Amino acid sequence: LRLVAVVRAILEGEKAAVLKRDHHLPLSFHRRQEELKFSLGLQRLQHRVREIQVLQEEGPGRDGAVQSPMAPRELPTLILEAVKELEAAKQQVLKRIQIWKRQQQLAGNGAIFEENLAPLQKR
Numbered sequence: 619l620r621l622v623a624v625v626r627a628i629l630e631g632e633k634a635a636v637l638k639r640d641h642h643l644p645l646s647f648h649r650r651q652e653e654l655k656f657s658l659g660l661q662r663l664q665h666r667v668r669e670i671q672v673l674q675e676e677g678p679g680r681d682g683a684v685q686s687p688m689a690p691r692e693l694p695t696l697i698l699e700a701v702k703e704l705e706a707a708k709q710q711v712l713k714r715i716q717i718w719k720r721q722q723q724l725a726g727n728g729a730i731f732e733e734n735l736a737p738l739q740k741r
């Protein structure tokens with residue numbers, strides 16, 4: 619776990635450096651990046667839910683098999699992680715809705731408005 623934390627910190631530092639260096643990238647690149655982040659978060663959430671379902675289906679003492687002592691402690695941890703993933707996905711959806719609302723406000727003032735609602739509807 620410590621190694622994962624170190625690698626994650628290194629990657630976050632690299633990501634910050636790249637974003638700082640390449641802040642001038644086109645808006646389409648940033649939108650694509652946001653969509654990829656959202657889909658990755660959604661995949662993580664689906665994976666956590668599947669893990670939780672598997673642990674719940676196994677249940678304590680099923681078929682007389684001896685459960686590992688870690689299984690009862692894993693379930694609350696997995697549920698907590700799934701809730702965090704769900705909260706992150708919710709925040710991303712709300713952020714995208716706010717961006718869309720702001721674009722509509724600006725369009726009312728004469729700014730160009732992209733009428734393609736597909737990215738918003740996918741979420």
